[in-house]
Amino acid sequence: MTAAKPRARSGGRGRPAKATGLDLKETILDSAEGLFARHGFHGVTTRQVASEAGVDTALIHYYFGAKRELFDAVFLRRAEILNQARSVSMDAYVKDHGERMTVEGVIAAFVDPLLRISQDGGQGWKSYFALVAQVNNTPAWGGETMARFFDPVVHQLVDTLKVVRPDAEYRDLYWCYQFLTGSMMLALSETGRIDSLSEGLCHSSDLEAVRARLFAYCAAGFEAVVAKQKA
Amino acid sequence: MTAAKPRARSGGRGRPAKATGLDLKETILDSAEGLFARHGFHGVTTRQVASEAGVDTALIHYYFGAKRELFDAVFLRRAEILNQARSVSMDAYVKDHGERMTVEGVIAAFVDPLLRISQDGGQGWKSYFALVAQVNNTPAWGGETMARFFDPVVHQLVDTLKVVRPDAEYRDLYWCYQFLTGSMMLALSETGRIDSLSEGLCHSSDLEAVRARLFAYCAAGFEAVVAKQKA
């Protein structure tokens, strides 16, 4: 929409240097990420991406190939970081609490890294979460894509919950995970819906408010489901 | 993708009659609904809609105007039915239970109509829910669209919950609603993710399983949030 000037490369000594080579590749990914997050895969043209990145259309194909491959590159770039952060967080929680683990603690270890990253990671991460939320709710290929990138860490969560509540059925664990991920993704995508719905009482961007409620909410829900199915 | 033959009009006496007039209008809406649900607004062309409906492209514009207006018509068609079903369900619950209302009961009265309609309403409704779930997670215009069509009945839910738990803060009610709607929409959109994630243990299409868990899950979560914020 706006300037076509190439972005300054960060880390320079004040004088903006023209991005080049791998830097330019990242710039393209950044632009693509923001646009895909806002308008979805089909709602974005390679020309828009090129224009926002200040780059020729052909360069996108030079680096990434087809449009779909560009999308996958966007999706992959942060998925690995995310998975590792969550895995480390859960490992640490297990190691630190051992026998004294709680459902809420496990859930917090799983969700909190995302909230923290979204709060501290800048606009790129916010766009990314909105993108994942969209994919998560895409019937055509969302399930398959989510599985491809995020299944392992989810199994880690489920298995840890099973350790904390050994009498819980796996079926219930998976359903509760789905409820959790629905809530979490919607919160992370910050659509602004809650702002207008609550007439200014709540703000999508207030992830601290989410943190103060979501863990307890999901943990209590989980316990209720387990208790009910056991009865 | 397939046949271009106009659909038979239901209610005939065996001999398929060529759909015409308002029937054809509904046929177009049906095709558009399914395609939009699977591929999103930008992932569908008016030509695809026309082809699947067995109709000329120009007819779509004749009936609905621009592509976006067609989308809105799809969205609106079932929204009113949905809103009324939920409103009636909640009114009935309030009337029948009076002082003995519970949080879980109110939530069930709000959610159950959707589950029932999805189970009994046929493919059109399933597509519609998938579509709503997608819009719900669309940052660019999802929040605004959802608000336009669904705000009143949500306020009815929140106000009823406030009656059941007068000491709960509105802020908490709205956050809990967001958690609820995230879970509910993901469940209704039946993306198939839980099927592969659980390796066949759970099925997206098993809304009975959702019913058996979601109400209790959300109610317990709600109570936990209210209790925590009061403390």
Place this chain on the structure above:
DNA sequence: GCACTTTTTCACCAGGTGATGAAAAGTGTA
């Protein structure tokens, strides 16, 4: 200076996009 590779730009294509205006077909009425 030179050859060589990588990166970036330019010009362009074949096909698809939403949309339109005018003609044609159908429908009801007298």
Place this chain on the structure above:
DNA sequence: TACACTTTTCATCACCTGGTGAAAAAGTGC
């Protein structure tokens, strides 16, 4: 029949789409 009206089709427009191949520019090692 003739007429007015609605519905459906046809041909077409101006523009945009993803993608490509060749040339130019920039970088690299000698």
